Amino acid sequence: MAVRNVAARIPVSIKVMIIDDSNTIRRTAEALLKKAGYDVYTAGDGFEAMSVITDRRPDIIFVDxxxxxxxGYQxxxxxxxxxxxxxxxxxMLSSKDGLFDKARGRIAGSEEHVNKPFTQEELVEVIARHVH
Incomplete structure (x- = not known):
């Protein structure tokens, strides 16, 4: 699902970062998003993520x-x-969907909260809402 620059008709690749300590979640999200046409980068924790973010400059970040x-808050x-x-x-990605967790994510600066398990459609919709 590459977004197109209408004026130039050039495909624009959207870079998505997945940060999660679960290898299964990272691989699942990566497979779903690559299948949808996104460039995907992953990291197993926040420290590893910061170097990937610096090198790759993702357009959107999902963090456990x-x-x-x-x-994830830190x-x-x-x-x-x-x-x-x-x-x-x-x-923010989490199996916890309580009001407190969502509020704490907002205070940390997150734009949205997605519950695990997630679907390809959910991830793609979130990306469409936040990446222009």
Whole structure:
């Protein structure tokens, strides 16, 4: 699902970052999004993610809330407090969908919250809402 630049008719590739400590979740999200035509980058935690974000400059980031070392809230805060990355939409991924978790994600700077398990359609819809 490459977005097209209508004026130039040139395909534009959207870069998506998945940060999750679960290899299964990372591989599942990567497969679903690559099948939909996106360029996908993954990281197993927030520390690893920061170097990938610096190198790859993703258009949108999905981050798991519950991770060791640096959780999703802390990772989101690092991204949003960096002048070079604060414009990148951050979407929290979690099996927890309580009001407190969603509010804490918003306070950290996330744009949205997606519950696990997710579908390809859900991920694609979120990307469409936040990447222009």
């Amino acid at each position: 809330i519950m991770m060791p070392r640096l959780d 990772t989101c805060l690092l991204i949003k407090n960096n002048k070079d990355f604060k414009h990148i939409p951050v979407i």
